[in-house]
Amino acid sequence: MEKVKAKKHLGQHFLTDLSIAEQIAQAVKGHNEVSKVLEIGPGMGVLTDFLLKGNLDLHLIDIDKESIAYLHKKYPELGDKIIEGDFLKMHLQEAFPDKFAIVGNFPYNISSQIFFKVLDVKDQVTEVVCMLQKEVAERIASPKGNKDYGILSVLLQAYYDIEYLFTVPPHVFDPPPRVNSGVIRLTRNTTEKLDCNEKLFKQVVKAGFGNRRKTLRNCMKPFNLPEEFNSNPILDLRAEQLDVAEFIFLTQTIEASRGNN
Structure with missing residues (x-):
C-alpha cells in the first residue's frame, strides 16, 4: 500500500520507531482495567499494530481521509471501528457509554484541547497513554512549585494519577518535529467528585x-x-x-x- 503523506495543517508526525510504538502499547495493556481502547490519530497504524496484539476492543479515529482509507485496507477486520471524524467533536458518551481508555500520538496543536475533552467525560476514561510535545507532557505531570505547573496540571491531577514515562527524540518521526516528545500515562484515581463546586x-x-x-x-x-x-x-x-x-x-x-x- 502507498504510504500516507503527513499533512502539516493536521499536525501529523508519523512515528517510525517500532520499539517506541511497542513501549507505548505495553503501557496501555499493563494498566488498563477495561478492554475498550480508542486510538486517536493512528495515521498508518504503527502503534495500532502493537495494540492489536493485546486482547483489546480497539477503535480508531482519524480526521484524515487518506489515513482512513489506508487503515480500512490494512485492517479490514476492524470495519466500522475505524471512525473518520474529529475527536474534539465526537459525542463520546453516545459512542462509548461504558468505560474506555485513550491512546495515541496526539497532534501538538490540539493536545491541550484533547485533555479538556477527556475531563468532560472523566468518569468514562479510565486511562490515557499518549505522546505529545515534551513541554506539554512535563507540564501535565509537574508537581506544585514547578514553573511548568499550570491549569492543566491542576485540573488533570484532581482526577488522574499522572506519570511521565519517557522522552522521544525528533528523528524517529516522519517528518521530524522541531522539539522532543514525551510519553505520559494518566490513570483515573478514586475521586468521583471534588469536595466543592x-x-x-x-x-x-x-x-x-x-x-x-x-x-x-x-x-x-x-x-x-x-x-x-x-x-x-x-x-x-x-x-x-x-x-x-x-x-x-x-x-x-x-x-x-x-x-x-
Missing part, C-alpha cells in the same frame, strides 16, 4: 494562573472573598504553589462566602 473550581484555577506573577490575593479579587479571609496566608502564595487540595479549600471558601451573601 467543580465548575467554580475550574474558574478559580484558571483565575489563579491568569497572571502567574501575581499572588492569589490579587488573582482572587473578582470572587469577592470575605474580609475576614484576607489575612489567610494562602493568599500570599502564587497559584503554582498550591496543590489540588489547596485549590479545593480556596473554592470552598468562595462558595461559603457566596452562600452567606
